[in-house]
Amino acid sequence: MKWTAAQRLRIGSGRQTLVLGVTAGVLVATTLTGCAGGSTGDLTAKGTCKPEDVTLVQSGRGLENEYYVSVDAGARAFAAAKGLTHNYKWIASEGDSGKQLSQIKSLLANGGECVVLNIDPNEAAIVPSMVKAVDNAGAWLVTQWNTPPGLLPSAKDSHWVAHMSVNGVPQGYDTAKALFEAMGGKGSIIALQGILDNAPAQERFKGLQKALAEYPNIKLLEDQTAGWDRTKGQDVTQSLLTKYGDQINGVWAASDSMALGALSAIKGAGKTGKIKVTGIDGLKEALGAVADPSSGYVATTQSTAVQQGAYGLNFGFAAATGQIDPATEPADHRAFYLKPLPVVTAANVATVGDPADTSKLNFSDLWAPVGQQVQS
Structure with missing residues (x-):
């Protein structure tokens, strides 16, 4: 795959440089460096969890924020679709990175390899610690929005299933x-x-x-x-x-x-x-x-909150249950932007639905939400 200079973004992180290409609106990592050094987990094992044994975890700042109410609605819709409502947990970081990391480690200690986490890290700096904790537990992680420059899921680590964001x-x-x-x-x-x-x-x-x-x-x-x-x-x-x-x-x-x-x-x-x-x-x-x-x-x-809650858990669930092996997925399935939505002004606001509406979610095509059409 070739990219023009305008499609190429270089991100430096210390001595490491990551080259990201934006093609078809997808954030593609061409050179990735792992961050979970010292992990004792099996970083390439395909998931073997029975669907009914999976615990679904969604983490964000707090439900007093309307955005996270919609994220939670999407996550709950996915849990309901899989018959796992009783196995779904929302955890609020309340804007405290230390608290969020502690919450995740506690859940992993109790749940182990069949825990699927869809996390909006409070700060990018805590992502390496999250990934290491997930690797050590053999669990499954999807991150949203935040990750340190140059650090994305790699073929060497299937337990960090994907990183998804909006451009x-x-x-x-x-x-x-x-x-x-x-x-x-x-x-x-x-x-x-x-x-x-x-x-x-x-x-x-x-x-x-x-x-x-x-x-x-x-x-x-x-x-x-x-x-x-x-x-x-x-x-x-x-x-x-x-x-x-x-x-x-x-x-x-x-x-x-x-x-x-x-x-x-x-x-x-x-x-x-x-x-x-x-x-x-x-x-x-x-x-x-x-x-x-x-x-x-x-x-x-337009809001992508419902999509991020629902599809983030869908990616992690697919990995945990062996539907996919993240290590063999292409780079644009590991780090990507969701398909873009138009800006909302007075001219089109009447056509925009409820941000918490989950009726249009479709879990049959796992990768359907990924990417966007290239605009000429």
């Missing part, structure tokens, strides 16, 4: 362009970033930077992290409104949670509708705001 660059770019157009192509904005160690935060901000390069009359006054958190998004926006006042014409946020916090701060300042806002993730409240012309909420993206 954040077009998300950040498309929502930024919608924001800039709503501002008339000129003015100044502030930006709310997610956790800086998170791959989607980095990708989405790159998308914003790409859009800024195309709109010379838009100025980025300042960017700050609000940690994916609604309250922090409100607090940071209030602080920047105090600092910059009427200079701010727009707020670009890397998630809807932070954007909704910003919207509250804007309302508190008496500037609802005067300052435009965009977010990402397709939360129901954000979709409602986009549908309301007076809110100033210009755009978001």
Whole structure:
């Protein structure tokens, strides 16, 4: 397979360099380095678990966040489809990486090789420890969103079944362009970033930077992290409104949670509708705001939360029960972006369904959610 320079991304990690190609919208790892050194587990064994013996585990920050409610809905739908509702567990990290790692190790100690984990790591830095713990237990892991630069599942380690994400660059770019157009192509904005160690935060901000390069009359006054958190998004926006006042014409946020916090701060300042806002993730409240012309909420993206919960467990379950041997799967089945969904604006928001709707999930074609069509 050959890639053009525009399709090739080099990621350095110490002395290791990983070359990723983006082809058909799929994140493909061409050279991978394992991270589970010292593992005592059998890294190439095909799963032999009986379906009824599998424990399904979904981990994210917490169900007070609407995004994770939808992730949980997708995960529960998969568990129900396999008759494993009684074997499904949701564990909340509450934004604490140490707690999340401890929870996982405890579950592995009790469940062993028939545990399937679909994990949204709180921070990329804890992924190597997760992978090592899973390898040692002989269990099965799918990671979502976050992994350290240069570190993805490899043929040498079948227990880290897959890493799945959504390409954040077009998300950040498309929502930024919608924001800039709503501002008339000129003015100044502030930006709310997610956790800086998170791959989607980095990708989405790159998308914003790409859009800024195309709109010379838009100025980025300042960017700050609000940690994916609604309250922090409100607090940071209030602080920047105090600092910059009427200079701010727009707020670009890397998630809807932070954007909704910003919207509250804007309302508190008496500037609802005067300052435009965009977010990402397709939360129901954000979709409602986009549908309301007076809110100033210009755009978001469609949610992939249900897909990530359901299909992440499906990949792990298939490995645990021997339906697939991850070590023999192609690289684009081990590290990939889900198929992209269009940006949501007032023009199409009426066509977007409930973010927690599980009725369209299809588990018969394991790899159907993988990748996206190349756009000419």
